[in-house]
Amino acid sequence: MRFQDNWSTATLVSTRDLAPGIREFILRPDNHVCAPYAVGSHLKLSVLVGGQPDVRSYSLVGEAEPQGYRIAVRLAEDSRGGSRYLWSLQPGARVDVTSPTSLLQVDWQRPQYCLVAGGIGITPLLGAAQALMRKGADVSLHYAVRSRRDAAYVEELSTLLGERLTVYAADESRRLDLAQLFSGLSGGATVLLCGPMRMLDAARSAWSGCGRAPTDLSYETFGSSGRLAAEPFKVRLRGSREEIIVPRDRSMLDVLNAAGHEVMADCRRGECGVCAIDVVEVEGEIDHRDVFFSAEQKHENRKLCTCVSRAHGVVTVDTLERTDA
Incomplete structure (x- = not known):
């Protein structure tokens, strides 16, 4: 298997609301060690859904920090129940978690990096932006949200990236044109994208339409996001x-x-x-x-x-x- 799940127990240290319906959770492992992890890493968490144990996966936000693992969870009423369970937890709660794992491959030798996030898809890209800025890379981040108040971590990203950050808020009539964005990238540029399935489908189509190599577009999606509402x-x-x-x-x-x-x-x-x-x-x-x-x-x-x-x-x-x- 690609993932070897090594489970341990962690304590929920703190929570804070980042935007309407988006809450951040800091989880500190019992051994108090948060070793560095790869860009795009995620944790699996044990949750209770309908009183039954289940597992959910969440992207780690930013690079490793001493206070614990940081995740952000959108409260999704149409989800399978994992977000509702996590939102019910209070600081001090005990949670079983895995070690961080990642499937995202980043070529650190590219001439240009374009990061694209849709909504809560910003979570794995904050760490990528931090790592690329530390390396002095040519990087930009394009962040699409329904409204500016829904843009989690926008202040942190603005401080980090300055003019390299562009926010596209639908309620401000500013929408992300992926074909236009991709056509303006330099040769050899690579894109890291995380967003809902509709954004991913549009990105793959636009990327192909620009004649770009499929291997130069790396992406994640929300896992449970789809075109249709969940129903039995x-x-x-x-x-x-x-x-x-x-x-x-x-x-x-x-x-x-x-x-x-x-x-x-x-x-x-x-x-x-x-x-x-x-x-x-x-x-x-x-x-x-x-x-x-x-x-x-x-x-x-x-x-x-x-x-x-x-x-x-x-x-x-x-x-x-x-x-x-």
Whole structure:
């Protein structure tokens, strides 16, 4: 597996509200050691959803700090419940966390770096901006939000980046034009992007339209963000009459495993593809929320990543389980 989860216990040291619906949490491990971690690192946290244990993943904000790991969580009413649980915690609460891990690869020798954030997607990019500024790199950050008051960490970023920071607030009629932004970059430039799935899809299309190499666009998404609102859907198992309901607040991966159908998984963020299973038939629409499959593969609907993807309607799948004859 790409991720070796090393769990330990941490204490919630403090919280603060950064913007409407966005709260910062400082988590200090029991050993009080917050070793340096790679850009784009995230933590897995143990949460309770509906009284049942579950796991959520959150990007670490900024570079390592002595007081503890810093994450920021948007309270999402349409989410699976992890954010509501974390928002219910008070300083002093005990939380199980993993060691930081990252899949984001940064080439530190590029002539230009363009960071693009959408909403809460700013969280992994603050650390990238800090690291690049410390190295004296040619870096800019483009931050798209619904309104300026929703721009978490904007004061910290403004102090760090100055005129290299551009905020695009929709309520100020200023919107980010990705095609225009990408076309103005120098040759050999690289983009680091984190935002909702719609932004990612638009970015990949604009990047390709500018004739840029796909490997020069690195990205993360929210993992659970999608085109469609989360709602319960039905999963049918190929070769049997079994039908399983996936509630709006649980993943297809967890529901299948709870029902005794073993589906392997690793990142649980829609990035590695380990949990992908075959799609046999769709009665409705699949909401692919992963960043593992290409746009063409998603359009074909032959596979889906069970850790994050959802559906409207009914999906018949093949978990590749076979019983002995």
